[in-house]
Amino acid sequence: MPYFAAAIAQGANGWIGREVDMDEVEDLDSLVELLRDHAEGGTALFFLEEDDEYLAIVRVDGDSDPRTFISDDRAVASSARAALIMEDVAPPDDAEADEDDEESTRPDSEVAGDTEIVASFGVPASKLLALCATEGQLPADITAAICEAAGCADSIDELRAT
Numbered sequence: 001m002p003y004f005a006a007a008i009a010q011g012a013n014g015w016i017g018r019e020v021d022m023d024e025v026e027d028l029d030s031l032v033e034l035l036r037d038h039a040e041g042g043t044a045l046f047f048l049e050e051d052d053e054y055l056a057i058v059r060v061d062g063d064s065d066p067r068t069f070i071s072d073d074r075a076v077a078s079s080a081r082a083a084l085i086m087e088d089v090a091p092p093d094d095a096e097a098d099e100d101d102e103e104s105t106r107p108d109s110e111v112a113g114d115t116e117i118v119a120s121f122g123v124p125a126s127k128l129l130a131l132c133a134t135e136g137q138l139p140a141d142i143t144a145a146i147c148e149a150a151g152c153a154d155s156i157d158e159l160r161a162t
Helices: 028-039 080-085 125-133 139-150 153-161
Strands: 003-011 014-019 041-051 054-061 066-068
Touching: 003 028, 003 153, 014 153, 028 041, 028 054, 028 080, 041 080, 041 139, 054 080, 054 139, 066 080, 125 139, 139 153
Parallel strands: none
Antiparallel strands: 003 014, 003 041, 041 054, 054 066
16 A cells, blocks of 8 residues: 655754654554654654545654544554554444445544644644545645645655655
């Protein structure tokens, strides 16, 4: 499954980005430790996009508890990467319904986690929810909108180009 995983942190000279190999991330705690090392005690954001299906965000501010968000809670049941990041989110009740069963339908996607995760970067909960609900919006589009508002679009664009 193709994915894009990147960490960005605010440094003295602007945003610093790096790609993250999810095969080296064992659990949320190891990801948080990686983010704290990258941010050197400041704020770090982590973006995970997988198969154009969902966007997961992790935010670390110094030693505070990490904050997490996912644009589609159904991914927690179908993606090990999403489940790793959103360990406190249970998949929707119908997420594992038999797809061959004519009576079962795929549950509607819902966001889960902290909707205020990027509010301090110019994307309040209402805007984040609107981005996630926009028909045809890809996870990369949401990441780009968040990074544009935060002033780190160049850092993410550089990582995508490599």
